[in-house]
Amino acid sequence: MPYTKTHKNSTRERILESSFRLFAMKGFEGVTIDGLMNNCGLTRGAFYAHFKSKAELYSEALKFRASSTKLANLKPEGISNKQWLSLLLNNYLSLEHVKGELSLSCPLAFLATDINMQDTAIKEAYADVYYGMNTAIMEYASSYCDCDEQDIFSVTAMMIGAVAIARTLQSQDSIENLLAACRREAGIKLGGI
Structure with missing residues (x-):
């Protein structure tokens, strides 16, 4: 059967x-x-x-994981776009995410060091996920702040890079300081969240 x-x-x-x-x-x-x-x-x-x-x-796993992240989910009712982005930013730039303890780890950060050695189709899948992340954040942020595409690109690159770098650091203090600094800078760019 x-x-x-x-x-x-x-x-x-x-x-x-x-x-x-x-x-x-x-x-x-x-x-x-x-x-x-x-x-x-x-x-x-x-x-x-x-x-x-x-x-x-590899390409399909990257897209599958991206579709399972909080950013890919719909914003809950009763929460503003600004509050939602603040929550997403704090979860993304958290020690739990760096350690892979969040069930929905971001493939952009977790595969960042491996992607450059892959074929064009895999790189395109990675880029598509990255552009999707930027689009989603821009949709939320543009409703309450005056940010542009370059602001969003810099924020997402910083977020992804911070998690990728933090995963290589051995000192928990260094990791926490890096994440806090990036949360602060990203929050400023995203309208003071």
Whole structure:
């Protein structure tokens, strides 16, 4: 009896989630299809039922994780755009996010050091996610402050870079100082949040 569409989608999401975690920890080259599928409790054959290559999986895992972040979610009712951006900024530039403790870690920060070594299709997927992040923040920020595209680009680059750099630092004080400085600077650019 063939698997249902729901089962197939559930399996695909399980592979995407597991692969993102492995790619974030080990990089593209450090993850094998066999290792990934073993981590999911699935066979190598199941991989090819969903993906043509590891490179396709990498792109899809990046987009899947991005679609699961708080920024991709709709703003809750009863909260202003400014309050929502403040919450997003504080969560993004948090020690929990740096340590990967937030269940929805940003693929832009967690894959930043690995992306440059990938093929054009993967780089394009990364760029699309980055532009989507900028668009979402601009939509919220433009409703209450006079910021432009360059302001948003500088804020998102700082946020992503801060988390990527903080993940390499060993001193918790240094990490907390970096995150606090970036929260302050991003807050200024985003209209004093």
